Amino acid sequence: MSDTVLPVAGASPYDVVVGTDLAGRLPAMLGSGVQRVGVVFPESLADLARPVLDALAGAHEVTRLPIPDGERAKTAAVAASCWDALGEAGFTRSDAVVTVGGGATTDLGGFVAATWLRGVRVVHVPTTLLAMVDAAVGGKTGVNTPSGKNLVGAFHEPAGVLCDLATLRSLPRAELVAGLGEVVKCGFIADPEILTLVEGTDPDELTADSPVLRELVERAIRVKIDVVVADLKETGGQDGHPGREVLNYGHTMAHAIERAEDYAVRHGEAVALGCVYVAELARRAGTLAPEVVERHHRAFAHVGLPTTYSGASFEELHAAMRVDKKARGSQLRFVVLTDLAVPTVLAGPSEENLRAAYDVLSGGEQEVDA
CATH class of the missing domain: 1.20.1090.10 (Dehydroquinate synthase-like - alpha domain)
Structure with missing residues (x-):
């Protein structure tokens, strides 16, 4: 079955693509001029992140940004560790972030992209059903605080979303x-x-x-x-x-x-x-x-x-x-x-x-x- 492209209109239009084995679409979705890419992914999903890392390796300088699993990733401390890594790698406003994981990864990675240099491009590669239909689309990002969930965040629309249904095969x-x-x-x-x-x-x-x-x-x-x-x-x-x-x-x-x-x-x-x-x-x-x-x-x-x-x-x-x-x-x-x-x-x-x-x-x- 061919890929389904769902366009998102608005001031910053982008596409949501639904299909299988979509990593090859990633470089084009990031666009030209992007030299460095920070890939945010839970350490437990290294295997699912590999096709994304491989797709980027040829034309981009890739910085791996491994994070904890689930909601434990959505803290100011984890965001700060990502900012530090981007700074050490020399990320500029023309560089980008890619997230690979579930909704917590999308929220945290999107927030990092929204706040680094007041906003760099981000592409989401959701690997859970929840993230595909919810967190990856719409530009909401955030982290949790002791007072509640998603109380700190920003609106930051992605440059694109790749919903690769093949990633769901390994989902519990x-x-x-x-x-x-x-x-x-x-x-x-x-x-x-x-x-x-x-x-x-x-x-x-x-x-x-x-x-x-x-x-x-x-x-x-x-x-x-x-x-x-x-x-x-x-x-x-x-x-x-x-x-x-x-x-x-x-x-x-x-x-x-x-x-x-x-x-x-x-x-x-x-x-x-x-x-x-x-x-x-x-x-x-x-x-x-x-x-x-x-x-x-x-x-x-x-x-x-x-x-x-x-x-x-x-x-x-x-x-x-x-x-x-x-x-x-x-x-x-x-x-x-x-x-x-x-x-x-x-x-x-x-x-x-x-x-x-x-x-x-x-x-x-x-x-x-x-």
């Missing part, structure tokens, strides 16, 4: 399933055909070489492209649409759970839990019909994602949500649905409703409307 099954959390989320906020595909497919058939998985990847990326082109810096949408904030559907609770679990829970798993929570919250606020709420439980569970969580108390999660980036002053804000693919913002929900939605998330009985 649990990681692939976790990535489906963001895919299913896209079905609820913008493209219900994603839900139809997911619900109509045996989860065991969703593999790296599955045509259905490829369609899901491309559909989820298109959802994100459409949103970020319309509202790159999350300033708001039109006609009541939340704009880019819609991509954070479920994320207020998801980030609280991740923080409570010291980031030991996978992001896609936390997103599934957060979406179930916010659907229950929307039902209590009177914006979402019970059958759509139930579909949240069913769709995430179908692919093997969790739909209940009781690892932290409501009080602990509530406190964490209050420092979420989407909060305004002391008021919590949640992206909610009024129907499939019809999002809006719910500001300042009552603590009674917040707690009641948590009670369902933690395994309590789901209420049934008379």
Whole structure:
């Protein structure tokens, strides 16, 4: 099957390419004039980074920037070590960064590129399903602090994204399933055909070489492209649409759970839990019909994602949500649905409703409307 090229319009247009064995596209995507390239990759993914390093070796001076695995990479200290390496190698504004890895690598490497000399080119080569459909597209970068996730960051659009589906062949099954959390989320906020595909497919058939998985990847990326082109810096949408904030559907609770679990829970798993929570919250606020709420439980569970969580108390999660980036002053804000693919913002929900939605998330009985 030929590669799929998904163009991202805007002030700094670029392409997202979906296919297999894409490393050969990298030099052209970086463009002419780039002499030095810093390749950011987790030490555990050296084998996956090798085709990228080989593709660059002939025409570029390559600086390897190995980082820790997962969220442990997203610290100011790791970013500083990358800056030091770029400085020692003499990187100029015409040089570039390439990231090879999952969402944490993309976030950290993108942040390094955004801040080195106030911004150099970056190309992302995501190696997880989660990174392909979420972190690699749209230009958000960031690191974590003790106060929360992604509280320090910058918008820095890439020069291109190479979603090489071949890299998913070595991805642990649990990681692939976790990535489906963001895919299913896209079905609820913008493209219900994603839900139809997911619900109509045996989860065991969703593999790296599955045509259905490829369609899901491309559909989820298109959802994100459409949103970020319309509202790159999350300033708001039109006609009541939340704009880019819609991509954070479920994320207020998801980030609280991740923080409570010291980031030991996978992001896609936390997103599934957060979406179930916010659907229950929307039902209590009177914006979402019970059958759509139930579909949240069913769709995430179908692919093997969790739909209940009781690892932290409501009080602990509530406190964490209050420092979420989407909060305004002391008021919590949640992206909610009024129907499939019809999002809006719910500001300042009552603590009674917040707690009641948590009670369902933690395994309590789901209420049934008379």
